[in-house]
Amino acid sequence: KNQVEQSPQSLIILEGKNCTLQCNYTVSPFSNLRWYKQDTGRGPVSLTIMTFSENTKSNGRYTATLDADTKQSSLHITASQLSDSASYICVVSRLNSGYALNFGKGTSLLVTP
């Protein structure tokens, strides 16, 4: 069973609208949680990294939240742009095992004009 589950699997929104992507994880003990953006045919690019003590982090129009108690994270995208169309992957690292990342399957986001 995947230790990182993301929802929805795919999402279509109109340009300018906001959206929120969800990530639930069971990885333990927890070290950090990352959100990556992956354009089709390209490698993932880091958006945010949060440790246990951080419950929110922003990167421009992207805001990630973390609830380590419920083991949930969300990525909120504000005022979406066509260039936001990509796969968004939630990645959780286990304590003392930082090199073996646990990846979710990603949420495929399509922003339409």
Place this chain on the structure above:
Amino acid sequence: DTGVSQDPRHKITKRGQNVTFRCDPISEHNRLYWYRQTLGQGPEFLTYFQNEAQLEKSRLLSDRFSAERPKGSFSTLEIQRTEQGDSAMYLCASSSKQGKPYEQYFGPGTRLTVT
């Protein structure tokens, strides 16, 4: 460009052939990782190097797969006797023990198609 580079970007090969991919990490990054990503899935960890030492290998890395990082700089991933199930995107990432230790920077990937 000072990012992670991978070569080739695309490789089409016939089943049974051997293939080799190269990854050049960001300069001075001592840690290098290989991942495999199939369509619609997130990347899966394959192996990890710290300098020239291969410190971890996933069970996904069968005996047909071998990775090297001979001088602690670039790395190669070789797949022998390729199978159709090997078709995937092979991603390389690197990180530094300085600055942001958690940050892994990914290359653009090598897409392998086994026919």
